[in-house]
Amino acid sequence: MTGRLSIVGLGPGGPAHRTRAAEEAVRNAEVVVGYHSYLAQCNDLTGEHQTLVPGGMGAEQQRADDAVAAAADGFRVALVSSGDAGVYGMASLALAAVAALPSGERPAVQVVPGVTAATAAAALLGAPLARDFACLTLSDLLAPWEAVEARLRALAATDLALALYNPRSSGRPWQLGRACELLREHRCGDTPVGLVTDAGRDGERVTVSTLDDVDVGEAGMRTVVVIGCCATTRLQDWLVTAREVTP
Amino acid sequence: MTGRLSIVGLGPGGPAHRTRAAEEAVRNAEVVVGYHSYLAQCNDLTGEHQTLVPGGMGAEQQRADDAVAAAADGFRVALVSSGDAGVYGMASLALAAVAALPSGERPAVQVVPGVTAATAAAALLGAPLARDFACLTLSDLLAPWEAVEARLRALAATDLALALYNPRSSGRPWQLGRACELLREHRCGDTPVGLVTDAGRDGERVTVSTLDDVDVGEAGMRTVVVIGCCATTRLQDWLVTAREVTP
Numbered sequence: 195m196t197g198r199l200s201i202v203g204l205g206p207g208g209p210a211h212r213t214r215a216a217e218e219a220v221r222n223a224e225v226v227v228g229y230h231s232y233l234a235q236c237n238d239l240t241g242e243h244q245t246l247v248p249g250g251m252g253a254e255q256q257r258a259d260d261a262v263a264a265a266a267d268g269f270r271v272a273l274v275s276s277g278d279a280g281v282y283g284m285a286s287l288a289l290a291a292v293a294a295l296p297s298g299e300r301p302a303v304q305v306v307p308g309v310t311a312a313t314a315a316a317a318l319l320g321a322p323l324a325r326d327f328a329c330l331t332l333s334d335l336l337a338p339w340e341a342v343e344a345r346l347r348a349l350a351a352t353d354l355a356l357a358l359y360n361p362r363s364s365g366r367p368w369q370l371g372r373a374c375e376l377l378r379e380h381r382c383g384d385t386p387v388g389l390v391t392d393a394g395r396d397g398e399r400v401t402v403s404t405l406d407d408v409d410v411g412e413a414g415m416r417t418v419v420v421i422g423c424c425a426t427t428r429l430q431d432w433l434v435t436a437r438e439v440t441p
Numbered sequence: 442m443t444g445r446l447s448i449v450g451l452g453p454g455g456p457a458h459r460t461r462a463a464e465e466a467v468r469n470a471e472v473v474v475g476y477h478s479y480l481a482q483c484n485d486l487t488g489e490h491q492t493l494v495p496g497g498m499g500a501e502q503q504r505a506d507d508a509v510a511a512a513a514d515g516f517r518v519a520l521v522s523s524g525d526a527g528v529y530g531m532a533s534l535a536l537a538a539v540a541a542l543p544s545g546e547r548p549a550v551q552v553v554p555g556v557t558a559a560t561a562a563a564a565l566l567g568a569p570l571a572r573d574f575a576c577l578t579l580s581d582l583l584a585p586w587e588a589v590e591a592r593l594r595a596l597a598a599t600d601l602a603l604a605l606y607n608p609r610s611s612g613r614p615w616q617l618g619r620a621c622e623l624l625r626e627h628r629c630g631d632t633p634v635g636l637v638t639d640a641g642r643d644g645e646r647v648t649v650s651t652l653d654d655v656d657v658g659e660a661g662m663r664t665v666v667v668i669g670c671c672a673t674t675r676l677q678d679w680l681v682t683a684r685e686v687t688p
Contacts, residue, residue, distance in 0.1 A: 203560075210462040211554060213452065278560045285568035286681050293676035300677075307458060307564035309554045313450075313525045317554035321532035325583075326592060328575035328601060336572075337686030345573060345599055352595040354575060429540035430547075434533050439584030 196301045197224075199265035199292065201285045203278040203308020204235050207394020211309045212236075219306050223272035227261040232274045258287035265292075265301035278310035282331055282359055312357035315390035315418040318400050320432025322388060322420045325439065326354050332369045333360040339369070346373055350380040355426060355435055358419040362410065370410040370419065377421060378405050386422040386433045389413055402433060443548045444471075446512035446539065448532045450525040450555020451482050454641020458556045459483075466553050470519035474508040479521045505534035512539075512548035525557035529578055529606055559604035562637035562665040565647050567679025569635060569667045572686065573601050579616045580607040586616070593620055597627040602673060602682055605666040609657065617657040617666065624668060625652050633669040633680045636660055649680060 200219035205211035220226060220239040230248040233240070240246060247264075249257040261273035261284075275283035285305050292300055316323040328349050334342060349356060356377075361370040377385070383406035391399040391414060401412055405421070413419060425436040447466035452458035467473060467486040477495040480487070487493060494511075496504040508520035508531075522530035532552050539547055563570040575596050581589060596603055603624075608617040624632070630653035638646040638661060648659055652668070660666060672683040 203564075205460065206554075210465075211460045213458045213460055213556060215457040218457075278556070278564075280560055280563045280568045281570055281574075282572065282684070285564075286571035286684055289567050289679050289681050290676060290683075293679070293681075305564040305568065307453075307556045307560045309460060309525070309556055310560055313527055313554045313557055316527045317450075317525075317532075317552040320536050321527045321552065323527055323576075324533035325529065326575065326577045327528075328573065328596075329570075330573045336684050341686045345601070348595060348599040349575075352592055352599075354592070429537060432536050432540070434536050434540075436537075437529070437533055437583050439588045 196299060197265040197267065197269045197271060198302045199261060199288065200272045200304050200306055201279045201288050202272050202274045202306045203280070203283065204232060204274055204276050205309040205394070206277055206311055206314035209238060211314060211394050213306070213308060215306045216308055220272045220274065222270060224269045225264045225271045226274060227257055227271060228274035229257070232276050235276060236274055254284065254287055258284055258291050262288055262291040266295060266299050278308045280305055280307065281310045281329065311359060311393065311418045314393040315357065315388065315420055318390050318393055319388040319402065319420055320429070320434050322386070322422055322426055322433040322435050323355050323357065324435040325425065325437050327357060328354050329357045329359060331359040332373060334366065334369070343376065346376050350377045353423045355423045356421040358421065360415065361417055361419045362413040363415045370413055374405055374408060374410065381405060386426050386428050388420040388433050389417055390420070391417040402428065402431065443546060444512040444514065444516045444518060445549045446508060446535065447519045447551050447553055448526045448535050449519050449521045449553045450527070450530065451479060451521055451523050452556040452641070453524055453558055453561035456485060458561060458641050460555060462553045463555055467519045467521065469517060471516045472511045472518045473521060474504055474518060475521035476504070479523050482523060483521060501531065501534055505531055505538050509535055509538040513542060513546050525555040527552055527554065528557045528576065558606060558640065558665045561640040562604065562635065562667055565637050565640055566635040566649065566667055567676070567681050569633070569669055569673055569680040569682050570602050570604065571682040572672065572684050574604060575601050576604045576606060578606040579620060581613065581616070590623065593623050597624045600670045602670045603668040605668065607662065608664055608666045609660040610662045617660055621652055621655060621657065628652060633673050633675050635667040635680050636664055637667070638664040649675065649678065
């Protein structure tokens with residue numbers, strides 16, 4: 195007997211930016227698997243009738259395997275991530291684990307999208323991602339830094355607005371500064387930069403600055419850094435990217 | 442007296458992928474402004490006590506101005522878009538219109554993020570946007586095609602997964618084919634391609650193909666085209682992008 199795996203994006207913070215489909219998938223699950231802070235993020239939806247399987251940071255493959263195994267055993271399982279589970283989230287690991295099962299043992303699967311950190315941050319800043327943009331992680335856990343830097347250089351030269359995920363942590367203190375340095379090779383020093391930390395959560399912080407003046411020390415693991423492009427201007431307290439591209 | 446303007450992303454389709462904050466903003470509005478199909482998308486939230494201001498396609502500046510004027514007149518206004526209002530949506534026009542008002546006449550403003558079409562499409566395809574990706578519109582209404590093509594070339598060479606918005610319409614029948622041609626200069630012909638039309642709506646259609654074999658005629662105005670990168674593979678019926686970047 196096979197169950198059902200829902201890979202669920204909880205959105206950026208509390209209940210306000212969660213979708214109905216995400217709430218339903220968590221409420222209807224018999225087993226809820228997730229990094230402990232993501233389980234806390236949906237603890238208003240779970241109860242004693244459910245089995246909660248918390249995981250530690252970094253143990254992502256384990257969480258994916260646990261969730262898939264429980265679904266293959268016949269349970270209704272929700273594997274939760276903050277933001278959108280398909281963007282730097284658990285979806286790819288979990289789908290690969292399902293695909294590796296013999297065909298008769300594969301659970302039904304649905305991926306439930308959520309509001310991803312980039313657009314949640316953009317909404318707090320105004321409309322900096324109003325035209326073309328790219329999402330890029332500065333983490334070098336799953337990529338050599340040279341590969342990250344090569345992408346950054348190419349994007350800097352392409353004049354897209356950027357949302358940088360995982361910009362900085364205690365173990366990776368210099369990457370964001372280096373990224374700003376690379377960006378300044380192609381973009382003006384007064385290019386608007388927005389830092390959004392803990393969007394939709396207690397302690398939400400929004401700072402607007404420029405490539406020249408940004409204080410990279412303000413960024414942490416839960417910050418999204420938004421970098422403007424040529425068409426991005428500061429209007430009142432907002433960062434706004436025009437939708438027109440002039441030749 | 443000044444009111445309040447909420448710029449609201451309704452998500453990709455019906456109520457399932459709408460956030461609570463979006464629903465609340467529409468329910469609490471005295472005036473709801475939007476393209477007529479977006480008003481229809483939230484007609485379960487509106488009633489006879491509200492003033493609905495529908496607009497035609499293309500009349501986006503007019504809708505933004507209408508919404509801002511009503512909010513400046515003291516009303517609680519919701520300006521609605523499908524997806525995320527900050528991604529190819531109404532947010533930048535509306536914020537620019539607010540910023541242009543004398544400071545004493547500016548309404549309070551909130552941007553309510555939504556699930557954007559790229560991640561909604563990705564969820565139906567599996568996890569093709571699991572690492573770095575870019576969103577690019579193929580519309581040449583607000584940009585010369587040469588500028589669109591330059592961005593496409595740069596992104597094709599950067600090996601990011603891509604979500605192409607507005608890939609094709611009756612007035613723009615050849616751009617998607619040309620985009621695939623450009624992509625094939627940098628990516629293998631068997632690069633996975635997913636077409637998602639009307640995500641979360643009646644008539645939802647999902648097709649998986651490759652750069653060599655994609656039938657561009659399947660795409661329309663409400664299609665998002667997702668193009669894989671080197672790390673994207675087809676696993677069962679899913680497109681899955683690995684989160685590792687190999688040197």
